[in-house]
Amino acid sequence: MITFHHLIATAKSDRAPDVHIEYDRILQRHESSTLQLVPLAFIAGGGLLTSLVLAPYTMPIIQALEDPLLVLFLM
Amino acid sequence: MDIAWSTLILASSTTSEAWEMDDAERLEIEQAQRGDPVAFQRISERYKRAITQQLWRYERNQEILHELTQDVFMQVYTSLPSYRFEAPLLFWLRKIASRVGYRYWKRQASRMKRTVPLHEELVNNTLVHSEIREIEMADLVQRILGQLSPSRRMVITLYYLEDCSLRDIARRMDWSETYVKVQLYRARKQLKALLDKLGIRDFS
Numbered sequence: 001m002i003t004f005h006h007l008i009a010t011a012k013s014d015r016a017p018d019v020h021i022e023y024d025r026i027l028q029r030h031e032s033s034t035l036q037l038v039p040l041a042f043i044a045g046g047g048l049l050t051s052l053v054l055a056p057y058t059m060p061i062i063q064a065l066e067d068p069l070l071v072l073f074l075m
Numbered sequence: 076m077d078i079a080w081s082t083l084i085l086a087s088s089t090t091s092e093a094w095e096m097d098d099a100e101r102l103e104i105e106q107a108q109r110g111d112p113v114a115f116q117r118i119s120e121r122y123k124r125a126i127t128q129q130l131w132r133y134e135r136n137q138e139i140l141h142e143l144t145q146d147v148f149m150q151v152y153t154s155l156p157s158y159r160f161e162a163p164l165l166f167w168l169r170k171i172a173s174r175v176g177y178r179y180w181k182r183q184a185s186r187m188k189r190t191v192p193l194h195e196e197l198v199n200n201t202l203v204h205s206e207i208r209e210i211e212m213a214d215l216v217q218r219i220l221g222q223l224s225p226s227r228r229m230v231i232t233l234y235y236l237e238d239c240s241l242r243d244i245a246r247r248m249d250w251s252e253t254y255v256k257v258q259l260y261r262a263r264k265q266l267k268a269l270l271d272k273l274g275i276r277d278f279s
Contacts, residue, residue, distance in 0.1 A: 003276050007216050008235050014213035016131030019144045021123060023116050026149050033153075 094163050104164065108156045115155070119148050122165060126172050132236050133176035135217055143179060147172045169237075170247050173229070177248070180225035222269055227262035230255055 051058075106114035123144070130143045150171050158167055220228050229248065233239040241259070245252045270276075 002212070004270055007212055007219075007275065010212040011132070011216040012236055014131070016124075016127045016140065017137055019123065019127045019137075019141050021119055021144060021148055023112065023119075025145065026152050027112060029149055030152055 096160060096163070100164070101160065104155070104158065104160075108158065115152055118164070119151070122168050123148075125165060126168055129169060129172050129237065130176060132217075132232055133179065135214060139179075143175055146175050150175065173233070173247050177225060177229050180228060184225050219266070219269055219273070223262055223265060227258050227265065230258040231262045231266065234259060 103114045103118060107118055126147055127140065127144050130140055130147070134140055134143060147168070151168060154171070158164070220231060223231065230244060233244045233247065234241075239247065241252055241255050244250070244255045248255075250258075
């Protein structure tokens, strides 16, 4: 009859097969994932720039929304 | 016998305290952190065996094992600049490997739906009661543990197969020790019920 301890001892001593690491694939994936960040950085930068340019127009609206009386008046 | 065995496991815990790194290895890691592919390759080849041995306990299909190993070393390459020499490199690599394995199990668990209960399948195949080879026995362990949820399976694997203490498991998985204790208690209870059905004795 098999015991749990026997199973665990066998599983622990079981040797893994040899595995070959594909270093070229690692480097390629790393480079492509870095390149994918470039458009994201452009989008984020563009968004930030747009919000800065539009700030003089958007700030009064935001401030108005924070004032409950003015919001009530607008409604 | 169980007490002696558990004591042995706790005594051989794999904590990362009180360690010193060889100067040559530190230099090599620093080179790899700066993006030197040759240094990275040397480090990877040094630890590859230990990591594949660890991953072999998570998946026994050779093709998937290959992919998991690739994933681990891909993550190592990306995250190596964040390694701060606060623990041995192998401890840090094992942490990455455990997380890759855990994510893999979670993906598997969401896809897999078992139709025939394991104990019926095994009893029908007379796998448990006949003379079985060691490789089949190692497969059997994986199939039994595969019945547990990914978190319980991880706790049992780290505790029994990788000889980690509760503290080590908590550190490796970034879980609290209380969570690990609860998972271990529940996993043992579930495992005991499974082993009883399969007629496997000596579990406590």
